[in-house]
Amino acid sequence: MISLKTKQSFCALLLSMWATPAFASFHIVIDPGHGGVDKGAVYNSIREAELVLTVAQKLQTLLSKDPNFLVTMTREKDRAISLPERVKTAEKANADLYVSLHANAALDQRARGVEFFFQNNMPSDEDSLFLANQESQAIMNARDLHTISGGDELSKKGDIAAIVEDLRRQNRMFSSLRLTKALTTIWENDENAMQATIKQAPFYVISKTSMPAVLIEIGFISNPREAKRLQQKDYQKDLAEKIYNALVSYKEKMDNSSAKNLN
Template identity: 35%
Template sequence: MNRVSVFLMVLVLCTNSFFSKGQNSEYKINTIVIDAGHGGKDPGAIGKHSYEKNIVLSIALKTGNYIKENFPDIKVVYTRDTDVFIPLQERPEIANRCKADLFISIHANSLKNNTRTYGTETFILGLHKSEDNLAVAMKENSVMLYEDDYSNKYEGFNPKDPASYIIFNLMHSLHIDNSTSMAQHTEYQFKSRVGRQSRGVKAAELWVLRKASMPSVLIEVGFISNPKEEKFLLSEKGQDYMASGIFRAFRSYKEEIERHSSRTLVIKKTEVADTNSDEVCFCIQVKSSSKRIPLNSKVFEGLGTIEEHLINGVYKYSVGHSTNLKTVINKKREIKRRVSDCFIVAYYKGNPISIKEAKNIQKS
């Protein structure tokens, strides 16, 4: 492993996204993938008069049309534009192959024996903090049960077994800040402009988001188990309103992140593993902030060597850099006593990558 010396400052000009896309000096959104949940043999949630798959397909197509009309230079890709079944693992892979800058998965919710609950909610990838969030994750992940040999395809994951969700503990949160931003813009638009009841931004272990290599959100546009909300979501007007809300959220998100340069600033206080080397480097992210935090701040006291990255206007701070994942996992246990929400990230040749990709590179 190459090593770098004290106080080395490296300025890296990134590409059009987190994963090298060119030599542009500014971050621009070029491609967006819109995923209409379920489809074909999988109806999704079932209301008294509707299927989730039909409602979300209409909203997805309308959202894409709004984007095309207002941003003709942006490529809009649909995971499906008709009533067909798309395997769960294929949906984020479509986004990955397109090298998309944003992945939006659109769904509708439902509760058994409950016609009173209503409202929108937008999910990002993360560990669930309530049984309700886990229930949503189980519902959306259960799509894989429609596929042959799903256990092998999804690495033994059982969407109905709470124990399976432990695997998400090591999932990196590289895009958590941008995903959260898109989710917040979405819920704001639903509440303030569309006049819907917002149930807020939430985190859950959603497979469709786990496999996406870009900022991503899963939007639940409402509960079709609620008669009033089902009627709204079935109407042309209601679908137009929800699509325009998602579009306006995307427009605000786009404006926000494109205000920032895609330059990444790395400051190293002392000798640490080089995240720009040809070897995979693992580390523990302990803090992120829209404002720069001095490296000698008390918030980092006792954590060891701090590395700072400025990515699209968000400062990210990490510790415990090593080429050995087990070493970093052990280090995380120690850091977690001080920073409860810390998580592991990986870098390769100066680019952030997923933990799974890092393992594959090390095996090859």
């Protein structure tokens, strides 16, 4: 049997393993979808690959000016790059966050709005997520007792690795959801903004990255009204600013919760 104090310090150790130190530079990978021979969605004269690269470059400029952020682009120009390569870039950079940019197209020209996707394989609402996190905490405590009170050294290590992996996965899901919430808040506070929705889908880049990740569909190029807006430089700048503001707000929230965890 281990004391509550030992359990608490074990949990604090695990939390500190992933906690982002407050005020440290926050490394963001911006991933403009498609590129090169892969034009993405094409509608009239609009090519998704070019459009998202333009917005990504504007976002890169904003983040580069802010000392709180470091930025890596998966592609800087119009070139083809595979999905595993994009994930590899993010892993190599040891990034804190992955932001993939895409533009939507649909047969129905009425389809509209911005969509924020995060990793699936989880309950669909925040309450369920909270519940899932509580459950995993209970599992962690049970394993904690089991591994520390008995069992051989090897199984202890294996169980601890599994606990750490569980916690990392939960943390990534929570953080990704938190990021999508920060994005929708920015959109909802602007009455001229396109309608924004949070969705879940198993996109490769947001499922395979080990850091929190979001895929943003910046609007429908098949919707005449949105297509017009998406081509305007001012609107592209506004889009980049909105994403930047959401990232600033997300980082602040993360810094605050890290500070609480470490105190």
